[in-house]
Amino acid sequence: MLDFALYVATIAAVYALFALSLNLQAGVTGLLNFGHVAFFGVGAYSSGIVALHGGHWLLGVLVGVVVSSLLGAVIGRLGRTLAADYWAIVTLAVAECLRLVVVNEGDLTGGPQGISGIAGPFSSVSGLAGSLSWLVLCVVLAALAYLVAETLTGMQFGRVLRLLREEPMLAASLGHNITAEKTRVLAVAAPIAAVGGSVYTLYISYIGPNQLLPIETFLVFTMLIIGGIGNNRGAVFGALVIQLIYAGSRFLKDIFPIPDQSASSVRLLIVGLVLTAFLMTRPEGLFAEKLRRIDVHQ
Amino acid sequence: MGDQNPDHSRTEAGRVLVPILIDTLVRTSQLSLVAVGLSMTWGIVRFANVAHVQYAPVGAYFALVAASGLGLGVVAGSLVGIVAAGVVGVLLHLFFFRRLSSFSSATALIGSLALSIVITASIQAIAGPRPERLPLPSAPGIPIGDAFVTRAQVYVVVLTAVIFVALFLVLSFTNLGRAIRCVAANPDLASSSGIDVRRISTAVVFAAAALAATGGVFIAVDTSMSLEMGSTLLLAVFAAVTMGGIGSVGGSLLAAAILALAESTVLRIDFGAVFGSHPLLIPISYRPAVGFVAVILVMLFRPQGLFGLGGRRA
Numbered sequence: 001m002l003d004f005a006l007y008v009a010t011i012a013a014v015y016a017l018f019a020l021s022l023n024l025q026a027g028v029t030g031l032l033n034f035g036h037v038a039f040f041g042v043g044a045y046s047s048g049i050v051a052l053h054g055g056h057w058l059l060g061v062l063v064g065v066v067v068s069s070l071l072g073a074v075i076g077r078l079g080r081t082l083a084a085d086y087w088a089i090v091t092l093a094v095a096e097c098l099r100l101v102v103v104n105e106g107d108l109t110g111g112p113q114g115i116s117g118i119a120g121p122f123s124s125v126s127g128l129a130g131s132l133s134w135l136v137l138c139v140v141l142a143a144l145a146y147l148v149a150e151t152l153t154g155m156q157f158g159r160v161l162r163l164l165r166e167e168p169m170l171a172a173s174l175g176h177n178i179t180a181e182k183t184r185v186l187a188v189a190a191p192i193a194a195v196g197g198s199v200y201t202l203y204i205s206y207i208g209p210n211q212l213l214p215i216e217t218f219l220v221f222t223m224l225i226i227g228g229i230g231n232n233r234g235a236v237f238g239a240l241v242i243q244l245i246y247a248g249s250r251f252l253k254d255i256f257p258i259p260d261q262s263a264s265s266v267r268l269l270i271v272g273l274v275l276t277a278f279l280m281t282r283p284e285g286l287f288a289e290k291l292r293r294i295d296v297h298q
Numbered sequence: 299m300g301d302q303n304p305d306h307s308r309t310e311a312g313r314v315l316v317p318i319l320i321d322t323l324v325r326t327s328q329l330s331l332v333a334v335g336l337s338m339t340w341g342i343v344r345f346a347n348v349a350h351v352q353y354a355p356v357g358a359y360f361a362l363v364a365a366s367g368l369g370l371g372v373v374a375g376s377l378v379g380i381v382a383a384g385v386v387g388v389l390l391h392l393f394f395f396r397r398l399s400s401f402s403s404a405t406a407l408i409g410s411l412a413l414s415i416v417i418t419a420s421i422q423a424i425a426g427p428r429p430e431r432l433p434l435p436s437a438p439g440i441p442i443g444d445a446f447v448t449r450a451q452v453y454v455v456v457l458t459a460v461i462f463v464a465l466f467l468v469l470s471f472t473n474l475g476r477a478i479r480c481v482a483a484n485p486d487l488a489s490s491s492g493i494d495v496r497r498i499s500t501a502v503v504f505a506a507a508a509l510a511a512t513g514g515v516f517i518a519v520d521t522s523m524s525l526e527m528g529s530t531l532l533l534a535v536f537a538a539v540t541m542g543g544i545g546s547v548g549g550s551l552l553a554a555a556i557l558a559l560a561e562s563t564v565l566r567i568d569f570g571a572v573f574g575s576h577p578l579l580i581p582i583s584y585r586p587a588v589g590f591v592a593v594i595l596v597m598l599f600r601p602q603g604l605f606g607l608g609g610r611r612a
Contacts, residue, residue, distance in 0.1 A: 100584065265427075279398055
């Protein structure tokens with residue numbers, strides 16, 4: 001039971017990294033990245049592939065950070081001419097292309113079976129000490145990401161991003177280069193998710209293409225909406241809530257007679273309905289983003 | 299290769315071309331039916347409704363229930379399934395999307411993502427994860443040259459042609475059709491000219507969902523229905539809609555045909571021969587990549603549509 005609680009907490013901390021990364025894009029800047037899972041995938045597979053070739057785990061994390069940042073910058077550049085919903089579809093297509101390549105290039109990625117037996121930093125530490133080390137590492141990383149996100153949104157850069165979201169025309173007319181700002185925020189946000197992907201892969205020592213399905217992006221969006229989109233605290237809180245729902249639904253089948261094969265769909269259904277309910281009744285989330293209001297009609 | 303006689307090479311070409319043609323026609327029918335509805339509603343609801351493709355599995359599974367569960371047979375069952383999916387589409391429009399759109403189009407976009415997941419998860423929970431087939435009697439294929447075409451495929455292509463002709467006639471020559479085009483082009487102007495925009499929108503949403511469901515039933519008739527039906531259609535359908543120009547019925551049909559042709563030929567082209575090296579065929583498992591790449595390219599370079607029809611801010 002303790003092991004399970006530690007596992008839930010560790011994964012929640014990893015999810016917080018994804019949520020903070022997506023919040024910088026979708027929440028602060030208003031860029032609906034439907035292919036967010038691609039950044040997770042780059043981090044995860046960088047770690048997996050480096051481990052497959054006997055490299056140090058730290059190298060895998062670094063490769064993931066660099067590659068995801070580049071990918072983020074490229075996807076951000078695509079926002080040059082695209083309306084918001086077009087961009088969302090394009091990001092989804094990019095992520096799906098990545099998944100297709102991962103499935104098909106078996107020599108590099110292990111194909112549909114994925115890569116298993118990946119050695120992480122605490123592989124030699126067993127039992128409770130190992131689980132605790134992982135938890136501490138992930139919580140520290142999540143806290144760091146939170147600090148980075150808070151700093152970014154608090155400074156001038158963050159103000160420009162919010163202006164971009166609310167009044168893109170005004171931002172452009174004030175001389176802000178919209179494409180450059182979008183590229184920058186994606187290049188910064190992507191590595192946060194990639195580190196999450198790397199740590200996740202090292203933690204469970206496995207990565208497969210089924211972890212790159214669009215559903216994962218949807219989960220992170222749910223976290224943001226529940227917590228309050230645009231608010232870093234909300235992102236972390238949402239990650240925790242979703243992880244608790246996921247963990248809690250494991251016990252659901254002890255209470256209700258749900259056949260094993262539909263357990264995963266019931267879990268998704270619950271998450272989907274929670275998200276739908278929030279969108280219908282409280283789209284600003286539990287911790288609504290506080291925008292400074294300036295009265296122009298004095 | 300110089301000793302091949304012309305007659306032999308003609309049958310050789312026929313051996314490749316006929317399956318490509320059949321493949322393309324069937325795929326065009328399925329894609330265009332789903333795409334045309336999205337194209338028609340996008341102008342009215344003003345956000346990218348990701349959940350639109352989910353009406354295909356919804357229609358197919360309703361048809362399955364009506365055909366086998368209620369014992370209506372495939373034809374009547376399919377009609378019931380298609381109408382039921384249309385009703386679901388209208389209900390979602392009235393009670394879900396209209397509310398979300400009133401907050402912001404971003405909320406509606408995320409909402410449509412949520413809805414797709416809910417629909418997929420519901421189908422999986424009720425029908426199970428395995429693909430299902432409509433209770434069709436097995437019929438022998440009709441030989442064309444060396445290739446075979448099934449009776450179902452012939453029906454699919456012919457019925458799609460009939461549907462598109464009917465759609466074209468309604469949109470061009472009836473008052474309802476004119477009203478629909480007015481609302482799609484400029485809802486405010488339509489409203490001030492005395493058109494009941496709400497009623498027309500509802501009618502379009504019903505038709506769009508029903509057409510997508512028809513596409514889903516046609517896929518189920520041709521092969522089988524599965525949970526992933528909607529998500530595998532998603533990007534190809536969005537590619538077809540943008541390529542054809544949002545709001546353009548003919549454009550979606552043409553774009554669907556181009557995509558279908560690309561899907562069935564790209565994988566059969568020996569790129570090694572083109573570059574004069576070893577045989578280099580793209581593996582069949584990359585087939586979905588055609589839609590993925592097409593959607594990226596079209597949205598980047600021709601967001602107003604290939605033919606300059608319809609159009610939207612870039």
